[in-house]
Amino acid sequence: LCRKQGMKSYFFAACLLLLLPATLAVHTFKAFRMAQYDKGSTQLGSRRATVNFLASGPQVSDLSRKVALLRMQDIHNGTLEEVLDGKRAGGLLIITPSSLKDIDRHVLNAWRQFEQVLLSREVAVPVYFAQESQDLRYVYDQVLKFTSEGKTLGAASSEGYQIVVSGSEASRIPTVPTANIEGLVEGTASVNADGEGLPIIAIVAHYDTFAVAPALSSGTDSNGSGVVALLELARLFSRLYSSSRTQGKYNLVLLLTGGGRLNYAGSRHWLNNADPRLTDRIEMALCLDSIGMGGPLNVHTSKPPKEAEVQRLLEALRKGTQQVTGDEDPRVNLVHKKVNVSSPEVAWEHENFSRKRVFAATLSRFSSPTGALARGSIFDSRELLDLPALMQNIHIIAEAIAKHIYGLHGQNVTIFEGSLAPSAEFVSSWLQTLSSIPRISPLLSKDSETVSALTSVMKEAVGEGSVKVHDVRLDTDVVFYDKLVAEVKAFRVKPITFHMLLLLLSVLYLVGLFVALKGPSEMYHSVVDSFSPRGEKKRQ
DSSP: OOOHHHHHHHHHHHHHHHHGGGGGEEEEEEEOOOEEEEEETTEEEEOOOOOOEEETTTTSSSTTTTEEEEEEEGTTTHHHHIIIIOOOSSSSEEESSSSSSSSSSSHHHHHHHHHHHHHHSSEEEEEEEEOOOHHHHHHHHHHHHHHHHHHHHGGGGOOOOEEEEOSSSOOOOOOEEEEEEEEEEEOOOOOTTTSOOOOOEEEEEEEEOSSSSSGGOOOIIIIIIIIHHHHHHHHHHHHHHHHHTTSSSSEEEEEEETTTTTTHHHHHHHHHOOOOHHHHHHEEEEEEOSOOSSSSSSEEEEEESHHHHHHHHHHHHHHHHHHHHOOOOEEEEEEEEOOOTTTTOOTTTHHHHHHHTOOEEEEEEESSOOTTSSSSSOOOOOOOOOOHHHHHHHHHHHHHHHHHHHTTTOOOOOOSSSGSSOOOOHHHHHHHHOOOOOOOOGGGGGSSHHHHHHHHHHHHOOGGGGGGEEEEEEOSSSEEBBBOEEEEEEEEEOHHHHHHHHHHHHHHHHHHHHHHHOOHHHOOOOOOEEEHHHHHHHHH
16 A cells, blocks of 8 residues: 555656646736727627737747737738738737837828727737837747747747736626716806897817727827817916906807717717707807827818808918917818718717807818727827927917907907916826826716816816816717726746656656665556555455
């Protein structure tokens, strides 16, 4: 009996030796999952969250049951389709640069196109994005090395990394009410001489974001720039109106809307639920969308170009541009597009106002519309935003609105200078704040950190009693899924053939050790006792 137990202990030790070298090292890093969402009955984005496959470079011919590691710099036209469809990758980890400052603008535009390729299709496997770090770069270099060696050397001699994201699969994010934040800067009196309310200029910007990896969608330009511009305009006009000598005969409504990426649901909800006595007095609505880069302002409107309202707005913007930039031939482009009333989709936020017969326009650096979900990008970061260009655009818009309020069309008068000049410190501070918070609609309830912060700064600008926060029930057929951020573990492992060889060598070593210590005869009896019940009974 003692011989049998002793022999079994040796075999148990051999099995332990098999398990010990299975994992040589582990690297852990934060990764951001590709968006998973449904639009109506259409499933889009990455449909899986968990993964447990060996990592591989993209150059191998068959990537099934492997996670392909790709640097953003190595993605070209057709790369994603080849990896996902042609080579049938079991997962994809895309490594993005730690800094975008030195990336060429044309390269960034191409990367944004690759984002749209992913967003516009269903991907059956997990797709993650991770920002490059020293640790991740080491893993990537080792994977490429092992992948290359695996082609020419025996499998038993090559190593690899097992990419693991554990946990459960993603679940639907329950639809929660988001919020509209409405601020008011009042004119000379709440009513005019005829007893009717003062006319209103509405300034509008949506604050939510979206991108191929929602947890990376800081949306600094689109539309953090519009939000910060609105907050600065609220602050400037509140100060301007604080003196009875400069208080205008217009009320200003400052409206931060939720659900912008969901067909501008926030502004539509506000228009449908606001007091008609208020909406009937809106003389002009200006929607600010992505104005944080250089280049001319584009004025998108549904009104025909020859209409008087359009011409006055253009003249005010061009004169403001001329005063702020000193350019004698200011570039302000008019883009006219009729509203397609037969379609529920709108191209720009101002079209919701146009459908209510309110003169409205969107000011943007973009000359043509894109889908609201498609406009965001994980590369829309603070370090790429052009702060001087944004400050200039804020100043131009402020001067244009002032010219309309005070009837200064065509006059060479600058209002916002000296103590009333736009504050780069305020704008930069709030850009930094917004850039640090992903702002996707399902996570932006009335009590969320983002809405609370925006409400507070609006109250500081126009006064606590002049701010209202409205719940917005999102009327949308888009459903988002969770599991937006994951902890990825990369285990350095040996292939199974290596472990089988190691087990064989370990068993041979232990057998040799047993024979050396006990002798061949004892070895023979131990084997017989271990595997023959009869032998055991006989010796007992």
